[in-house]
Amino acid sequence: MAVKQSRRDFLGMAFGGVAAVGGVLSLGAMKKTWDPLPSVQAAGFTTVDLSPLKDGELMKTQWRGKPIFVLKKTADMKKNENRDVVIGDANYTVIIALCTHLGCIPSWVPSTKQFKCACHGGEFNASGINTFGPPPRPMDIPPFKIDGMKLVLGEEGPEYKKLVAKV
Numbered sequence: 001m002a003v004k005q006s007r008r009d010f011l012g013m014a015f016g017g018v019a020a021v022g023g024v025l026s027l028g029a030m031k032k033t034w035d036p037l038p039s040v041q042a043a044g045f046t047t048v049d050l051s052p053l054k055d056g057e058l059m060k061t062q063w064r065g066k067p068i069f070v071l072k073k074t075a076d077m078k079k080n081e082n083r084d085v086v087i088g089d090a091n092y093t094v095i096i097a098l099c100t101h102l103g104c105i106p107s108w109v110p111s112t113k114q115f116k117c118a119c120h121g122g123e124f125n126a127s128g129i130n131t132f133g134p135p136p137r138p139m140d141i142p143p144f145k146i147d148g149m150k151l152v153l154g155e156e157g158p159e160y161k162k163l164v165a166k167v
């Protein structure tokens with residue numbers, strides 16, 4: 001009887017051990033599944049160096065698959081306290097370049113200093129504010145952080161929070 005008891009104990013412990021190891025391995029596998037892929041983590045932020053931009057020049061980039069326009073405003077472009085990203089003595093328009101009507105990508109027209117949407121004729125001024133046609137609101141400003149002359153898209157820095165608080 002004593003022998004049977006100890007065999008049962010041994011089997012119980014062995015089974016418990018296997019179950020525990022299996023449980024730990026499953027948790028590890030689940031965590032791997034939940035964690036974002038390295039490519040997704042890298043896509044979370046986009047860093048843009050603004051130092052090469054000249055006055056009036058438009059830079060196009062992408063953040064999380066969305067088109068982003070950065071326009072370095074010229075002195076004759078109206079300053080917008082609620083939307084301009086100010087770095088040093090320069091003002092920048094930073095927008096998610098998707099028309100707020102149905103999502104087409106507008107074009108920058110330097111001669112008229114406007115963003116024009118070819119889909120249904122919508123127009124936005126140099127600050128990305130809708131001025132004509134069907135777009136119901138200004139183009140969105142992506143979250144950003146200023147790091148010297150660099151813009152880190154995807155991170156909510158104090159300058160971004162200040163702009164959002166004004167709107």
Ligand code: FES
Pocket residue numbers: 099100101102103104117118119120121122133134135
């Ligand atoms: S999608 Fe731009 S005006 Fe309609």
